[in-house]
Amino acid sequence: MTVNIPTILRSGVRLPILGLGTWKSKPNEVATAVRVAINAGYRHIDTAWNYGNEAEVGQGMRDALSGGAVKRRDLFIVAKLWCTFHRPEDVKLGISDSLDKLGLDYVDMYLMHGPQGFKGPKIRPTSESDYDDTDYVDTWKAMESLVDEGLTRSLGVSNFNSRQVDRVLQDCRIKPVVNQVELHPYLPQLDLIKYCQSKDVILTAYSPFGSTPEIGNEPRLLEDPVVVAIGERHGKTPAQVLLRYHLERGLSVLAKSVTPARILQNLEVFDFSLTEDDITKLNSLNRNHRYVTWQYSRTHKYYPFDDQPRSAQ
Numbered sequence: 063m064t065v066n067i068p069t070i071l072r073s074g075v076r077l078p079i080l081g082l083g084t085w086k087s088k089p090n091e092v093a094t095a096v097r098v099a100i101n102a103g104y105r106h107i108d109t110a111w112n113y114g115n116e117a118e119v120g121q122g123m124r125d126a127l128s129g130g131a132v133k134r135r136d137l138f139i140v141a142k143l144w145c146t147f148h149r150p151e152d153v154k155l156g157i158s159d160s161l162d163k164l165g166l167d168y169v170d171m172y173l174m175h176g177p178q179g180f181k182g183p184k185i186r187p188t189s190e191s192d193y194d195d196t197d198y199v200d201t202w203k204a205m206e207s208l209v210d211e212g213l214t215r216s217l218g219v220s221n222f223n224s225r226q227v228d229r230v231l232q233d234c235r236i237k238p239v240v241n242q243v244e245l246h247p248y249l250p251q252l253d254l255i256k257y258c259q260s261k262d263v264i265l266t267a268y269s270p271f272g273s274t275p276e277i278g279n280e281p282r283l284l285e286d287p288v289v290v291a292i293g294e295r296h297g298k299t300p301a302q303v304l305l306r307y308h309l310e311r312g313l314s315v316l317a318k319s320v321t322p323a324r325i326l327q328n329l330e331v332f333d334f335s336l337t338e339d340d341i342t343k344l345n346s347l348n349r350n351h352r353y354v355t356w357q358y359s360r361t362h363k364y365y366p367f368d369d370q371p372r373s374a375q
């Protein structure tokens with residue numbers, strides 16, 4: 063049985079509120095994960111150039127489409143401009159490479175992966191001399207041309223703080239539909255949610271389960287006793303509670319898994335509701351803990367996660 067995932071309609075774009083994440087999904091696992099997900103009802107697939115697995119994600123989509131039950135137009139494919147393509151003259155190269163690898167003529171949404179540019183060809187900077195200081199507003203303007211050319215249907219940003227979203231909104235021709243950021247009870251970002259909602263920008267939550275922690279001593283969100291207890295009360299797993307936490311508040315959310323049983327489990331979040339008290343308890347778990355820190359660009363002038371903004375931002 064396939065699940066019908068609700069959508070949010072914004073600026074003419076219909077975004078399915080639950081999407082499949084593909085970061086760290088290994089090339090030999092991700093095609094199957096994407097096929098299983100689409101067959102079960104996922105339509106929103108989140109991809110990125112720097113995940114290094116776009117070709118296999120594309121294969122998974124084609125495998126699912128070959129069954130005939132789902133058409134390309136039913137899918138909502140999100141790709142991302144990596145930071146080494148921020149110079150306006152490089153923006154089209156970034157999307158073209160992703161489209162080639164995915165085997166698509168267009169994506170449904172193209173996000174700027176982060177506000178900070180890197181010189182390349184190294185994917186991540188290893189010193190400040192690898193930073194590129196292209197203004198992300200200039201990058202955005204080049205991205206607008208991609209809509210004109212039909213390479214993407216819509217645009218968004220990712221990892222932008224509210225001041226950075228605001229600068230784009232002040233100077234854009236095509237509005238960002240989404241800001242995709244890390245959100246979960248250990249990092250609720252209530253002010254950013256309030257700001258984006260006030261500007262009609264949808265927040266998409268990434269790393270809802272606390273990502274795949276790389277550091278052994280990082281807090282384990284899926285094992286948090288408060289999350290576990292809320293799940294037990296609703297007859298749901300901690301992962302389902304953590305997804306519902308976003309859906310309850312009008313956000314969209316990405317769940318990454320390459321495990322077929324979990325891909326299906328993560329879909330079963332449309333048959334229960336959290337109470338206001340549950341949401342309050344989850345918000346109170348806040349520790350301002352980021353699993354995804356972009357530490358390698360910590361001193362970049364557009365690094366987005368400083369509590370104290372620098373004037374250049």
Ligand SMILES: NC(=O)c1ccc[n+]([C@@H]2O[C@H](COP(=O)([O-])OP(=O)(O)OC[C@H]3O[C@@H](n4cnc5c(N)ncnc54)[C@H](OP(=O)(O)O)[C@@H]3O)[C@@H](O)[C@H]2O)c1
Nearest residue numbers: 083084085108268269270271272273301316318319320321
């Ligand atoms: N824009 C950005 O900068 C950015 C940054 C980070 C993430 N993202 C996007 O957001 C997506 C989700 O975030 P994420 O990958 O960081 O982490 P996540 O979805 O919070 O967590 C993924 C981890 O949770 C496990 N998992 C999945 N479902 C589970 C379940 N029901 N029960 C127990 N464990 C479960 C997965 O294991 P298995 O896969 O082994 O099943 C994997 O280890 C990414 O894949 C990516 O598409 C975007």
